Amino acid sequence: MTSFQQMIAKNQTTLGTRRKMVNALMLTVTGLLTLLVLALLFWIVGYVLLRGMKAINLSFITQPPRPLGVAGGGVLHAIEGTIVITVLAALFAIPPGILAAFYAARNPNTPLGIALRFSTDVLSGIPSIVIGLFAYAILVKPMGHYSGLAGGAALAILMLPIILRTTEEMLKLVPHDLYEGSLALGAAEWKTSLSVIFPAALDGIVTGFLLAIARAAGETAPLLFTTLGNERYDIKGIISNGIVQHQSFLMIIGRIVNQPVDSLPLTLWKYAQQPYPERIDQSWAVALVLMIFVLLMNIIARLWIYFRMRRMKG
Amino acid sequence: MDLLPHAAHERLDLSFLEKLGKGISIMTLQVMTPINHETNANAPVKVEVKNLEVYYGKFRALAGISMPVYENQITAIIGPSGCGKSTLLRCFNRMNDLTSNSKVNGELILDDQNIYAPGVDVVDIRRRVGMVFQRPNPFPKSIYDNVTYGPKLYGIRRRSDLDEIVERSLKAAALWDEVKDKLGQSALSLSGGQQQRLCIARALAVEPEVILMDEPASALDPISTLRIEDLMHDLTKDYTIIIVTHNMQQAARVSDYTAMMMIDSQRAGQLIEYDRTTTIFTSPKNKQTEDYVTGRFG
Numbered sequence: 001m002t003s004f005q006q007m008i009a010k011n012q013t014t015l016g017t018r019r020k021m022v023n024a025l026m027l028t029v030t031g032l033l034t035l036l037v038l039a040l041l042f043w044i045v046g047y048v049l050l051r052g053m054k055a056i057n058l059s060f061i062t063q064p065p066r067p068l069g070v071a072g073g074g075v076l077h078a079i080e081g082t083i084v085i086t087v088l089a090a091l092f093a094i095p096p097g098i099l100a101a102f103y104a105a106r107n108p109n110t111p112l113g114i115a116l117r118f119s120t121d122v123l124s125g126i127p128s129i130v131i132g133l134f135a136y137a138i139l140v141k142p143m144g145h146y147s148g149l150a151g152g153a154a155l156a157i158l159m160l161p162i163i164l165r166t167t168e169e170m171l172k173l174v175p176h177d178l179y180e181g182s183l184a185l186g187a188a189e190w191k192t193s194l195s196v197i198f199p200a201a202l203d204g205i206v207t208g209f210l211l212a213i214a215r216a217a218g219e220t221a222p223l224l225f226t227t228l229g230n231e232r233y234d235i236k237g238i239i240s241n242g243i244v245q246h247q248s249f250l251m252i253i254g255r256i257v258n259q260p261v262d263s264l265p266l267t268l269w270k271y272a273q274q275p276y277p278e279r280i281d282q283s284w285a286v287a288l289v290l291m292i293f294v295l296l297m298n299i300i301a302r303l304w305i306y307f308r309m310r311r312m313k314g
Numbered sequence: 315m316d317l318l319p320h321a322a323h324e325r326l327d328l329s330f331l332e333k334l335g336k337g338i339s340i341m342t343l344q345v346m347t348p349i350n351h352e353t354n355a356n357a358p359v360k361v362e363v364k365n366l367e368v369y370y371g372k373f374r375a376l377a378g379i380s381m382p383v384y385e386n387q388i389t390a391i392i393g394p395s396g397c398g399k400s401t402l403l404r405c406f407n408r409m410n411d412l413t414s415n416s417k418v419n420g421e422l423i424l425d426d427q428n429i430y431a432p433g434v435d436v437v438d439i440r441r442r443v444g445m446v447f448q449r450p451n452p453f454p455k456s457i458y459d460n461v462t463y464g465p466k467l468y469g470i471r472r473r474s475d476l477d478e479i480v481e482r483s484l485k486a487a488a489l490w491d492e493v494k495d496k497l498g499q500s501a502l503s504l505s506g507g508q509q510q511r512l513c514i515a516r517a518l519a520v521e522p523e524v525i526l527m528d529e530p531a532s533a534l535d536p537i538s539t540l541r542i543e544d545l546m547h548d549l550t551k552d553y554t555i556i557i558v559t560h561n562m563q564q565a566a567r568v569s570d571y572t573a574m575m576m577i578d579s580q581r582a583g584q585l586i587e588y589d590r591t592t593t594i595f596t597s598p599k600n601k602q603t604e605d606y607v608t609g610r611f612g
Binding site: 175177178180181182183184185186187188191195196199200311 | 407409412436437438440441444445447449451453454455463464467468500513516517520
């Protein structure tokens with residue numbers, strides 16, 4: 001009778017070599033592909049940086065645009081517009097997003113919870129241009145004009161699934177023990193959610209917000225149908241005008257949001273289509289500004305988590 | 315230093331030495347058994363469990379449990395895994411209400427009030443019956459805010475009142491000296507044992523009458539376990555304690571009364587023996603109890 005050891009003895013060397021070879025091969029393949037993906041990212045960033053550097057300087061982000069042929073000028077209005085519509089989108093999307101996520105996290109297996117999760121998935125798959133068209137039909141058309149408000153609403157629809165999903169996942173990560181600990185002290189469920197669960201999940205939730213905002217800020221297609229673009233969009237002008245004319249605060253806010261606004265992605269798109277080298281350079285500079293904006297959002301998200309963690313760990 | 319009364323000494327020493335061989339040194343046992351408690355023969359009944367049944371859907375998890383819980387005593391619930399110990403414990407503050415499709419029959423009388431009677435305020439029950447969980451679960455807040463969480467729920471807002479409660483509760487939980495200079499720090503910065511004592515302080519802050527402990531030391535190291543057990547003993551001056559434990563030495567060390575549970579043929583948890591802890595561990599009436607406490611199964 002041969003023992004198992006004896007049976008495999010003659011195979012042992014070949015098996016060992018094969019194992020090592022396959023191991024080395026797989027390591028090489030996965031490592032190379034990782035490098036490839038990384039290289040792609042650096043290529044994009046590097047290329048945009050290279051092309052954008054030509055036209056970018058401080059006045060590019062502090063000056064309004066100048067007509068073709070006049071040197072200099074910037075994209076201040078587009079930056080203002082992008083900030084306005086992303087803030088609007090965040091205001092529209094965050095409150096319902098959080099509340100619905102709370103419901104879904106607490107009642108995952110109820111019909112409403114299941115429906116919510118399913119429709120979130122579907123919503124996140126709808127092409128952004130379709131959402132732009134939708135916002136055009138139900139907001140721009142009845143209002144009779146393009147506006148930042150409509151743009152904000154369109155972006156809010158895009159942000160909603162991201163916010164819902166991240167918030168729900170973060171709420172689910174909060175240990176069940178905390179929930180029971182609070183209820184065992186006699187706390188009501190809403191109180192537990194508000195003062196124990198929500199703070200415990202806040203890091204992840206805020207990260208979700210920032211990522212959603214960064215994603216929305218770069219969207220172009222929905223804005224084509226909603227904000228239109230407006231090179232003369234000038235918040236400082238609206239505010240100083242409003243003050244001179246003794247307009248109320250709400251009135252001024254209304255003027256800021258209720259007219260066509262400029263935005264970075266739209267400006268990029270418009271400039272890039274023009275046959276003038278000057279504009280082409282500027283469109284690359286806009287791309288750079290957008291990229292830096294998104295990068296900043298990511299950095300802020302990470303810093304926020306870092307400092308919160310440090311405070312929590314004491 | 316005796317683990318158990320003299321009468322049972324010879325018979326039990328052997329069984330414990332067997333257990334000791336499984337990894338706990340004799341030294342540890344000596345360190346861990348300083349608690350002497352005199353069981354009060356005439357303690358009044360604090361909670362009366364009457365024919366309590368718990369269903370999860372159609373599944374009967376607990377089958378007709380009846381037992382008294384005596385005031386200012388420690389009652390241990392022991393038994394093999396899955397026998398319904400925790401389910402029973404969670405009936406005392408109606409935490410089973412949280413499990414969907416659970417249903418409770420029978421009565422659980424706290425003082426004179428059946429807490430399962432219709433119209434009973436669950437919030438009030440949970441204030442009077444506090445709970446400490448298996449894993450320390452401090453809220454991700456400061457030490458101070460953890461302790462004041464309960465009192466604030468009941469409308470205590472004055473800073474001086476809250477300060478007083480924090481000091482009193484942390485002292486009662488034997489944590490004050492370690493944390494008095496860092497009350498504003500996050501509770502998560504404490505060690506596991508400290509976190510568990512903080513959770514006890516948090517439960518004490520609303521001045522409950524009964525404290526439920528669901529394996530409160532199973533996630534802690536031996537030294538922290540010892541501190542928790544010491545603390546439990548001190549707490550019996552003011553509180554009635556019910557503890558679920560897997561650890562039979564722990565039950566023998568800390569408790570005055572022991573309830574032994576086992577599953578029946580339908581997999582429902584039932585109480586097979588309930589008596590003074592000394593009796594359960596020295597001369598149990600039930601053969602299964604004897605096998606279990608001597609480590610022959612379970």
